[in-house]
Amino acid sequence: MSDYFIRLYKDSDYDVARDLFAHGTKEYTSKAFHHSIRLPHIWLPVLVVLTLPVLNLMSIPISILMAAIAVVTVWFGNRYIFTSYIDYVLSDDMLDIREYYLQRDGYSFWVAESSDGEVIGTIAALPSSEPGGEKHLEMRRLSVAEHHRGKGIGSVLCRTLIDFARRRGCKAVVLTTTLSQIEAQKMYEKLGFRHTQNSLHPGLLGKVLDFGILAYKYDIPSQE
Template sequence: MSDYSIRLYKDSDYQVARDLFAEGLVEHTNIAFKHALRQPQICLPVMAVLTLPALNLVSITMAVLLVTVAVVALWFCSRYMYTSYINYCLSDDMLDIRKYYLQRDGYCFWVAESTGGEVMGTVAALPSTQPGGEKHLELKRLSVAPEHRGKGIAKVLCRTLIDFGRKRGCEAVVLSTTVPQINATRLYEKLGFRQTQTFPHLGLLGKFLDFRFLVYQYDIPAA
């Protein structure tokens, strides 16, 4: 028997839901940083700086210092890609979760709760605004606390949302994620989602870091 259940969001879940969302995203900083560090526009200049001492242009100490400063700045830029989005969402749909998700037709917000009353994970649904997606449901805010991962919670949350879409007559569930969110993409693919699109971040920093978005779609079987 499962040691948790899925239920609708309650106002008492407010802070933990926001914390799970924020912490679940910012933890991808290191993966995003390593991905950016492998890009030619970043790794080649770093390697070039390291060769300067051999050309007697700068000291070894200066070269190491320059590279260290650049790498640290790169890490903070990678983190900023997530923290800026987190701050936006916390003042947008996650500011008043009940009003945004539970008081509008076609929207919903669920939490996974342990038998002891602890909120272990969240997921939200809303009608897709993408062209041609009038009968598509969008999956958002999927997050599971690190200490509760590996229990199938994320999978059950996704299936809860898919069932919600099926009952409403939706034809598909869509979502977007980022390249560094490797575990999430693996989960979606195991559930039957297929990648339909890849597009870069529109900002200059995002393009420099090769911060890309992946779009997935799950076609709901006809009844």
């Protein structure tokens, strides 16, 4: 017997839902940093700076300081992308979850609740605004509490949304995720989502850090 169940969002879930989203998003800073720091245009300059004392072109302390500043800058650059996104979402669709998701046609917001009454997961649905996606439903705000992962909660939340899309006559479910969310990508692909597009976070910072955005699509079989 499952130790959790899926239900529609209630106003009492507000703080937990926002915290799950914020924490779940911010935790990928480390993985994004490790990806960025391995980029040749990042680590090569750091390596060059560290070799300058050998050539008597810079003192060792200054060399180490400059390399450390570069590494820290890469860390905070990735963190800034995540935190600015969190700030935007919390002041946009998750500012008033009920009004945004439960009082508009084609929108919805579900939570996973444990048997002891704890909200341990969230997922949201809304009509896609992408060109040509009039019959597509967009998945957003999928989060599962860290200490409840590995139980299939994320997959059940996704299936709940897919069933909602099917009942509404949608042709597909679409979503975007980041390059650093590797486990989420594996889950989507296991559920039948196809990786359809790669892009970079807009702006110079996204290009420098190679902050990848991945698009996925799940085609809903037609019922004839």
